Structure formats: C-alpha cells, structure tokens
Amino acid sequence: MFSRFFLSLVLAIAMVAPAPAMAERVRDLGEFQGVRANQLTGYGVVVGLAGTGDDNLEYLTQAMKGTAGRLGVQLPAGVSPGLKNAAAVVITADLPAFAKPGQRIDVTISTIGKAKSLRGGALIMAPLYGADGQIYAMAQGNLAVGGLGITARDGSQLTVNVPTVGRIAEGASVERAVSSGFDSGEVLRWNLFEADFLTVQRVRDAINTRFPQSATIEDGVTLALRLPAGADSRATAMASIEMLEITPAETAARVIINSRTGTVVINSAVRLSPAAISHGKLVVKIDEKSQVSQPGPLSRGQTAVTPASQIDVQEKDAKVALFKPGASLSSLVDALNKLGTSPSDLVAILEALKQAGALKAEMVVI
Known part of the structure; x- marks a missing residue:
C-alpha cells in the first residue's frame, strides 16, 4: 500500500519538479475587464411529461394559467387542473x-417542485x-x-444520474445585446487571474515593448491600457496583446492537504531548513479466542467456555532522516519514502515541520 502511494506521489512530483521556465501567453494568465459572460435566469413550464410532473402545486397552476392565457385559452374560475404532465422549472444560461x-445560446432547466423527471418534456x-x-x-x-x-407500484424506485435537470442545446435566442464599452472607454483594464x-x-x-507607454500597473492584478479608440x-x-508570451513568476511555496481523502500535493517551490525527522510505529495486536472445557464421562459436570486472550506488542525500528539547508521537494519525498510513511503520517510530519x-x-487544508 505504501509503495503504491509513494509511486503515485513521485509521479505527481515529476510533473511539478523544477524545470526550465516556460513562456505563457497573456491570454492564459488573465482577461480584459468587461469582456465576459453575463448570467441569465428565468421561470417556465415544461410539458409533455409521462406522469412525472408536479401534479397540483399552486405555483405551477398559476404559471400554467398564465401560459394558457397567452395562447387564448381561458380556464374557468375555481378550476384547478391536475398537471401530472407538467413541471415548474428554473432556466439558467450564460450570455457570452x-x-x-x-x-x-444553450440553456439548463432544473425543477423547483416535486417533479420526478423531466425526461421527454418540452419547455414552453x-x-x-x-x-x-x-x-x-x-x-x-x-x-x-x-x-x-x-417508480414501481410497490414503491420501489430506480434512479440513474439526475433526471430532474435537462439541457437544450441552442435553446434560447438572444434578444438584446450587452454593451461592454471596450471600443469607447478611455482606459481598458486587464486583470490577472491570480495576484502577483x-x-x-x-x-x-x-x-509596452509592443505598444510603447500604453500600459501602467494599478495593483498586483490590474493593468491600465491606453489603446487607440x-x-x-x-x-x-x-x-496582439493576448498572444504576447511572457515567463510568469514562480508560484509561492504551497502544500495542499485534502483532509477527507488524505491526498497531499506539494509544489516545486517548497524548501526545507535544517531538520531531522524520526518516525516509528508501535503496533498492538490483541487476539481473542475461546476455549471449551468438556466434563469427564458420567461426572455430571457442565461444559464451560473460557476466554483466551493473547496480546502482542511490536515496535518497528525508528529511523531518522536529516535534511540539509535548502533541501528540495525530491529530498523530502525520498526521505519519507525510506521511513515508510503512510498518507496520514505524512500529513502529521508536514504539520510538525511547519x-x-x-x-x-x-x-x-481543503
């Protein structure tokens, strides 16, 4: 188990180990302010369901009456239609x-009531x-x-994935454009994804090499660009700016620990000061058995059951790993591998080193 864990850890380290700096495009490091998608939401009714709708919920009934009214169908007052084939839904989309x-544009439809499935439905x-x-x-x-x-008649159910959420590819037509102001603003701002x-x-x-004196820094994220109107x-x-290639700064030294799965990720910037690590394990094994004592023939005795416990204590040899100043990530992993560290022990060792x-x-810790 330990060998498999460290094999995967070493493979992960090989991908983040120090390597010659690689140039990246500006478009991969940030984006222009205002040039983004906008979220859209709506409320609607899905019809044509095979008895898996909201049935007789009041908000669905009101929505259905409004829909029927737009189509010229007036439902009699006091009539509450049974709508097992319809469902009230929330519609979401991103406007590029x-x-x-x-x-x-594509839209996503999700139920908001007790509809069991949207399969086979159509959005009005x-x-x-x-x-x-x-x-x-x-x-x-x-x-x-x-x-x-x-759902069967006896109440048993079978569900595969999520039947209460659906999608319509290119299911909405844009009716209004959003002005970004990129072509008229005096200053256009560009933002890094992560501050550095x-x-x-x-x-x-x-x-500034490509467009002299056009870019100034506002903070650790934003550049103010003065470009031709x-x-x-x-x-x-x-x-042209998006396709410029630069070498980004090395990321900060960081150790990510997933407390739920025991996953530990260490990036290549991590360094160690002089330190020594001792790692040993105390294993206590208790074996419970029962012994049956039979009475002799014609002795009128009774069968007796007596417990027999065996306790075994083993302590594995403790080993010490010494790190020299500036030890790298590979040195740390090699040492922990020799100590036979498990994922849970690795987290404890890293916290102690910190x-x-x-x-x-x-x-x-995530």
Missing part, C-alpha cells in the same frame, strides 16, 4: 460577451432576465435529459 440578437417559451431585470433572451425547445427515474506583482510587471513590460483598432491591439519552522511553505 458580444452576443448579438438572433444568435443562439419563457423569457430570460439579466441582473438588471431586462429580458435578454427567449428560451423554448425539447429537453435532453441524461438521467432516468422509474512580478507577473503583472512582466506583462506590463511586454505590452475605435472597435477595429482596439480589437487588433487586444488580439510548526518547527523548517517547512518554508503555506499549508492549505
């Missing part, structure tokens, strides 16, 4: 940057709203559901 009226035309309350798209179409739910002063400095230098000129400049001040890294 620069999406124009008439273009199609429903508006999708943005955060400002305006309608930006209209959704309608047949659902594709990857899940399956079956050295990386943002290198991006600024690369941009106009959609054509600015888009050309943005395309407390002793020998582990120069941030420990993150």
